[in-house]
Amino acid sequence: MVSDHIPFLNSVTDCQIASKWYADSSLVRVSLETLVKTSTHLPPGPQRWLDPGVDGLHWPKITSDSYKAHIAQFASYGEIADPGFQQKPDKAVVVTFVHSVLDCCLDKLPASEWISVPQLPLVDGTSRNKINRFLAECTGGWKAKNHFSGKLILPAIFTNQRQLNKKTERNKKISAIMNSYQAAGADGVWVVDSTLNDQDGSRTFEHTRFPELIHLHEELADALPNGAITVGGPYWGLNLVLWTRGLVMFPAVGMGNSYQYHVPGAVVLSGKSRVALSPLRRWAIASPGLRHWILSVLAIVPPMDLAHNDFSVIAKDFSRLQQPTEGRRQIAQFYKGWFDKFSVLPSTGRALALYQDLSSAYVLGKKLPDLPGEEKTARSPARVAKQLMLNCL
DSSP, X not given: OOBSOEEEEOSHHHHHHHHHXXXXXXXXXXXXXTHHHHXXXXXXXXXXXXXXXXXXXXXXXXXXXXXXXXXXXSTTHHHHHOXXXXXXXXXXXXXXXXXXXXXXXXXXXXXXSEEEOOXXXXXXXXXXXXXXXXXXXXXXXXXXXXXXOSEEEEEEEEOOGGGTSSHHHHHHHHHHHHHHHHHHTOSEEEEEETTOOTTSOOTTIIIIIHHHHHHHHHHHHHHSOTTOEEEEOOOSSHHHHHHHTTSOSEEEEOSSSOOSOOOTTSOOOOOOOEEEEGGGTEEEEOOHXXXXXXXXXXXXXXXXXXXXXXXXXXXXXXXXXXXXHHHHHHHHHHHHHHHHHHHTSOGGGHHHHHHHHHHHHHHHHHTSOOOOGGGGGGOSTTHHHHHHHTTOO
């Protein structure tokens, strides 16, 4: 059976993890920037969604050498990145850029698959509305000229929670998204808040940030035509909330190391090794302090409790899981099993099932001591599950 999740693949390790646990995906999203490395390692079953990474022109200064080399192959990229040009774009220059980008994409994959519409991330105000509309219009022209038979997916990449937390601001962004959607003749929209790490435990999440992002998806669903493709994430759990509630067709997922979208173009430092604390539906940094915490938990949770066995396995394997790649595999494997619990259910019962699943994790977490200090605002073992649970229904 084909699953709805869409792995985001940017490296060979991502591909290896996807091939082992996510080979039943409907699609995999691949980066044009890293395709030369990943193309021979992609899982053979899923269709491909190719993203050219134009959103990296968001940054005033590109710090990634790899991205610099990638974006420089496209004609007129410098003008597209210029804030002044963005407010007063020359249509002929935009046409040249868009055709350069999309011709390259079309050369890399069958014409029946998916390509992202070139778009810059959304910013406060209207300074990018015109350039994004022009990029979309030129994509529509390219589609007609090339008789493109695949799917065009419009990225809607938010870069500040101010763009989401009030309806008046969301209305402006939805209007801009729909203008680009219609101009491109797009088949779907991919929405992500690139600043959201939904395991962070921030106090604003449960009553403000999560509900307002959900409202955005509800409002966008009302604006889009019936049958439009919708993708949300990657996040850790909010993508599952959106999917189980029927607000996105496809939840985007990470491959064990990133459940947040990072706009390309900036150097991203390697994160700390983490492990999935499966009974709590979250992860934590794989530090010596976490190992001591797990041992203390084993003295609290009764041996007949299924959670006791799960924590015992983590404790036994802890030294191995501290190795970054092994930790990633353990997290990705857990996440796949977590997703599958709901994918086998009728769509009408998924949101309630996720609520009940997170409720169990919350109740367990309330009985346990705080996690080590490196978890910062998410030290409470129950916090991640609680914040997601409160937004399931």
